[in-house]
Amino acid sequence: MFYERHQVWSVLLRLFHWSFVLSIVTLVITGLYIHFPWTNTMVIGNSYFPVATMRYIHFVAGFVFTAALLVRIYLLLFGNAQERFWDFLPITPRNIKNLFKTLGRYLYLNVGHEHRLGHNALAGIFYFLTFLVAAVQVVAGFFMLYPESVFWQKWGTMLFVSQQQGRGIHYLIMWYFGVFAAIHIYIVVWNDIFSRNGLISSIFSGGKYISEDY
Amino acid sequence: MSRMVEDQRAGIQVSRRGFIKGCTMAAAALGLSETMVPKLVEAATSPKRPPVVWLHFQECTGCTESLLRASHPDIGRLILDIISLDYHETVMAPSGYQAEKSLDDAISGNEGKFICVVEGAIPTKDGGIYCKIAGRTAMDILDDVGSKAAAVIAIGTCASFGGIQAADPNPTGAVGVTKLLSGTPVINIPGCPPNPISFLGTVLHYLTFKRLPRTDQLGRPLFAYGRKNHDQCERRAHFDEGRFVEQFGDEGHRQGYCLYKMGCKGPQTFANCPAVRFNDADVWPVSCGHGCVGCTEPDFWDTMSPFYERLPGVTIPAGGRGIVDAATSKGKVILGAAAGAVGIHAAVGVGKKIFGNNEDE
Ligand code: HEM
Ligand code: HEM
Numbered sequence: 001m002f003y004e005r006h007q008v009w010s011v012l013l014r015l016f017h018w019s020f021v022l023s024i025v026t027l028v029i030t031g032l033y034i035h036f037p038w039t040n041t042m043v044i045g046n047s048y049f050p051v052a053t054m055r056y057i058h059f060v061a062g063f064v065f066t067a068a069l070l071v072r073i074y075l076l077l078f079g080n081a082q083e084r085f086w087d088f089l090p091i092t093p094r095n096i097k098n099l100f101k102t103l104g105r106y107l108y109l110n111v112g113h114e115h116r117l118g119h120n121a122l123a124g125i126f127y128f129l130t131f132l133v134a135a136v137q138v139v140a141g142f143f144m145l146y147p148e149s150v151f152w153q154k155w156g157t158m159l160f161v162s163q164q165q166g167r168g169i170h171y172l173i174m175w176y177f178g179v180f181a182a183i184h185i186y187i188v189v190w191n192d193i194f195s196r197n198g199l200i201s202s203i204f205s206g207g208k209y210i211s212e213d214y
Numbered sequence: 215m216s217r218m219v220e221d222q223r224a225g226i227q228v229s230r231r232g233f234i235k236g237c238t239m240a241a242a243a244l245g246l247s248e249t250m251v252p253k254l255v256e257a258a259t260s261p262k263r264p265p266v267v268w269l270h271f272q273e274c275t276g277c278t279e280s281l282l283r284a285s286h287p288d289i290g291r292l293i294l295d296i297i298s299l300d301y302h303e304t305v306m307a308p309s310g311y312q313a314e315k316s317l318d319d320a321i322s323g324n325e326g327k328f329i330c331v332v333e334g335a336i337p338t339k340d341g342g343i344y345c346k347i348a349g350r351t352a353m354d355i356l357d358d359v360g361s362k363a364a365a366v367i368a369i370g371t372c373a374s375f376g377g378i379q380a381a382d383p384n385p386t387g388a389v390g391v392t393k394l395l396s397g398t399p400v401i402n403i404p405g406c407p408p409n410p411i412s413f414l415g416t417v418l419h420y421l422t423f424k425r426l427p428r429t430d431q432l433g434r435p436l437f438a439y440g441r442k443n444h445d446q447c448e449r450r451a452h453f454d455e456g457r458f459v460e461q462f463g464d465e466g467h468r469q470g471y472c473l474y475k476m477g478c479k480g481p482q483t484f485a486n487c488p489a490v491r492f493n494d495a496d497v498w499p500v501s502c503g504h505g506c507v508g509c510t511e512p513d514f515w516d517t518m519s520p521f522y523e524r525l526p527g528v529t530i531p532a533g534g535r536g537i538v539d540a541a542t543s544k545g546k547v548i549l550g551a552a553a554g555a556v557g558i559h560a561a562v563g564v565g566k567k568i569f570g571n572n573e574d575e
């Protein structure tokens with residue numbers, strides 16, 4: 001079988017993906033610690049600052065997460081053909097058709113398979129939703145990080161009313177990311193196995209392989 | 215000096231020393247330099263200071279009580295003295311028709327000049343019939359008096375955000391003043407009850423500078439509600455260092471460690487409790503070993519309870535169980551379901567592969 005390599009993901013998108021992934025892993029671990037600091041100490045006189053350190057790591061990772069999100073928003077508009085949002089949201093006839101095909105395929109119905117360079121429309125919907133949820137998470141985070149800033153108070157009060165509610169939503173959204181990651185990794189591996197186009201390596205190398213047979 | 219010191223009306227009096235001490239405490243709370251104290255004293259004793267009408271709606275009178283019974287008696291008296299109260303149902307002598315007349319007298323001829331203080335929430339359901347005074351609904355009275363006032367001070371969490379009667383399921387449709395009044399400037403002094411100094415500071419600020427102090431997004435004066443309790447707390451070092459109380463009465467509790475794990479809401483609450491403290495005895499809940507319950511925040515009865523859990527009771531998603539609990543058990547179900555779905559999906563895929571009818575192959 002002859003495969004042709006296509007460049008699909010720009011360097012920036014791959015950088016986005018991995019800084020997003022690493023920051024989320026860090027944020028979930030440190031966030032859970034902030035939620036329930038599982039260490040406790042009676043030691044007086046040392047300065048280890050475990051809570052301060054965990055919060056510090058959380059905030060730094062929060063900035064990485066925010067930066068990654070901003071990069072992706074930029075790419076949604078100005079990235080390459082696969083990275084722009086109209087390439088994968090079901091807002092064109094081609095993508096709506098693809099959405100149903102993908103659903104059928106995941107249900108193991110033999111509806112035929114369209115090989116695309118970019119995301120399929122189902123994946124596209126969830127990636128886009130993830131970006132929206134990430135934006136809410138960022139606002140909640142900065143609302144808590146800079147409680148005295150008028151700018152963040154405006155946004156935070158509008159979206160969450162109080163710090164308490166902002167915190168509650170911030171915590172719930174953490175679960176969203178956990179669930180997303182689990183399903184995402186499964187689907188990616190599944191596609192890598194069944195599509196045979198080097199999907200996983202594409203998020204490292206940027207290239208996918210499309211075989212002539214299709 | 216002040217009116218009441220001069221004629222000793224109602225038998226209440228404040229010594230000059232107490233008077234100046236009170237003004238100095240208020241100046242400190244406002245973040246003003248001590249050179250401003252004479253200006254505050256002057257404004258507080260000016261014969262031209264505006265009359266005050268104090269309205270009571272759905273409330274427990276706790277705010278008034280806490281002002282009057284401040285263990286530093288001068289503060290309570292000072293407040294009554296400074297604000298030349300023309301109408302206050304709890305402390306005034308007249309009752310019945312005479313009381314109604316005092317209200318009329320205070321308002322007529324003073325439109326746009328008097329200050330209106332509101333204590334308590336206003337029920338709005340069924341035309342507001344759940345709180346009536348002299349045959350008029352609270353909504354009606356607020357509309358009438360509030361719209362004629364120069365400014366409205368909502369004292370306490372009830373008048374600011376609805377308070378306990380607005381807690382879920384809010385049977386009377388209770389709301390705070392800002393929800394109903396437009397056109398008149400409103401300032402919120404929430405707290406259950408609020409610190410008398412925050413109220414005094416707001417009044418003195420108004421008398422001295424002829425305008426209300428700057429506020430945050432929720433209409434609370436920044437001088438008192440500009441910073442989180444957590445960021446001013448004396449136990450903060452224990453928080454950063456990870457020394458926590460795990461249970462009331464344990465070793466950590468006796469050592470005075472941080473109450474974060476006991477559900478302290480200091481990290482989510484804007485107030486000046488650790489800085490200004492209460493009762494002139496330099497205490498606030500955390501200094502006594504109890505977490506903050508977040509009483510200055512909107513809907514705190516719903517969103518901050520149960521008070522001894524970290525992130526409880528946010529009513530938005532979890533219908534009363536406490537979201538940590540609900541989110542945790544939901545999270546388990548969701549993760550379980552996701553794992554289940556993944557497992558089934560994988561099994562079907564493997565099955566298809568074994569039985570060899572996968573089209574992709
Ligand atoms: C996927 C992204 C994120 C996750 C999963 C996450 C998770 C969490 C969790 C679980 C908490 C503890 C809440 C509690 O139960 O009390 C928390 C707190 C917090 N997070 Fe995040 N977070 C994320 C992103 C961010 C971002 C982007 C920022 C902004 C810099 C941020 C700033 C904060 C702050 C300031 C706190 C409160 C810490 C404290 O006051 O001690 N977070 N986060
Ligand atoms: C070992 C772990 C992971 C691998 C191998 C992986 C792999 C991939 C691959 C191959 C794609 C491209 C899919 C396509 O072409 O349609 C992708 C996209 C994506 N992944 Fe992952 N992923 C991993 C973990 C994560 C995690 C933990 C997150 C976040 C929670 C995440 C978030 C995303 C997002 C948002 C996209 C969309 C990219 C975009 O269009 O911007 N990934 N991933």
Ligand code: SF4
Nearest residue numbers: 447450472473478480
């Ligand atoms: S006792 Fe409460 S306010 Fe004080 S540091 Fe601990 S969590 Fe913060």
Ligand code: SF4
Nearest residue numbers: 485487506507508509
């Ligand atoms: S410590 Fe918290 S609950 Fe207590 S009065 Fe202050 S803000 Fe209200």
